[in-house]
Amino acid sequence: SQQGEEDPQALSIQEGENATMNCSYKTSINNLQWYRQNSGRGLVHLILIRSNEREKHSGRLRVTLDTSKKSSSLLITASRAADTASYFCATDKTGTASKLTFGTGTRLQVTL
Amino acid sequence: NAGVTQTPKFQVLKTGQSMTLQCAQDMNHNSMYWYRQDPGMGLRLIYYSASEGTTDKGEVPNGYNVSRLNKREFSLRLESAAPSQTSVYFCASRPGVASTYEQYFGPGTRLTVT
Numbered sequence: 229s230q231q232g233e234e235d236p237q238a239l240s241i242q243e244g245e246n247a248t249m250n251c252s253y254k255t256s257i258n259n260l261q262w263y264r265q266n267s268g269r270g271l272v273h274l275i276l277i278r279s280n281e282r283e284k285h286s287g288r289l290r291v292t293l294d295t296s297k298k299s300s301s302l303l304i305t306a307s308r309a310a311d312t313a314s315y316f317c318a319t320d321k322t323g324t325a326s327k328l329t330f331g332t333g334t335r336l337q338v339t340l
Numbered sequence: 341n342a343g344v345t346q347t348p349k350f351q352v353l354k355t356g357q358s359m360t361l362q363c364a365q366d367m368n369h370n371s372m373y374w375y376r377q378d379p380g381m382g383l384r385l386i387y388y389s390a391s392e393g394t395t396d397k398g399e400v401p402n403g404y405n406v407s408r409l410n411k412r413e414f415s416l417r418l419e420s421a422a423p424s425q426t427s428v429y430f431c432a433s434r435p436g437v438a439s440t441y442e443q444y445f446g447p448g449t450r451l452t453v454t
Contacts, residue, residue: 232382258439270344270430270445271383278440316382320439327373327398328443330382 232260232317232331240337247304249334251317252297258320260293260300261328265314274302274315307338341366344446346431352452353421361416361449363431370436372414373443374398374406376427383430389414390437421453 235250251260259278263271277284277293277300284291290303304311314335318328347362365372370391375383375398385398387406395406403425405417414433418425429449434441 261442263443268448270447271432271443272445273442276440276442318443327385327388329385329399330375332380332382 232319232329234315234317234331234334236334237332238335238337240339241307243307243309243338243340245307245338247307247311247336247338249302249315249336251300251302251331253300253317253319253331254298256322257295258322260291261318262289262291262300262302263316263318263330265316265333267313271316304336307336309338309340312336312338343367344431344433344444346429346446346449348449349447350450352454353418354454355422357421358417358419359421360418361429361431361451362413363415363446364413365431365433365444366412367433367435367444368411369433369444370411371434371441372408373432373434374404374414374416375430375432376400376425377430377448378427386416386429421451423453425451426453427451 232253261276262274265271275286288305293300314333316333317331344365373388374386384400389395389408392411407415431446432443434443
């Protein structure tokens with residue numbers, strides 16, 4: 229079964245608005261990563277947050293991690309049409325550092 | 341640097357045919373991975389190679405075999421294709437197995453089995 233589940237499955241916003249997507253997972257993790265996938269393309273790494281971190285920023289991205297609730301959120305501020313993509317969280321479980329487990333993704337549509 | 345490359349980009353097979361998907365990376369990465377992505381779903385790990393000379397099963401290995409040919413190349417073979425293997429296949433690599441490494445993905449191979 230999938231380790232991560234994103235919520236919502238789909239999100240439609242207007243350019244300039246903020247987009248928030250959430251990820252829940254089931255077991256203890258070493259870290260959590262977020263990836264973006266443009267339509268028909270491979271995934272691109274966005275940001276990594278370690279299990280001992282609570283918040284991390286990178287440009288217009290803000291990621292939070294709550295290990296007690298086994299959840300993470302990705303906030304994209306001042307969205308642009310170019311942010312239209314699917315976003316996936318990926319976790320690696322404690323003790324299994326060799327591989328990541330991906331969630332089902334959130335499809336973000338940013339309209340002009 | 342080309343990063344991670346995959347061939348072919350598209351392929352149509354008949355049930356029972358075999359084929360090999362090729363993947364190569366030029367970043368001197370130790371670890372390589374094969375995933376499949378079905379519509380509306382995330383990526384599921386098929387096989388991975390933590391380092392040259394080793395391969396291990398992932399979440400959905402049935403019907404597939406892999407070969408880590410050398411440090412650069414990691415191929416995925418379908419011996420007898422089935423319609424259930426219709427999917428988009430992604431290869432990825434990362435420097436090593438440390439959990440802080442990000443993965444780099446190829447552009448994918450879209451496979452249809454009729």
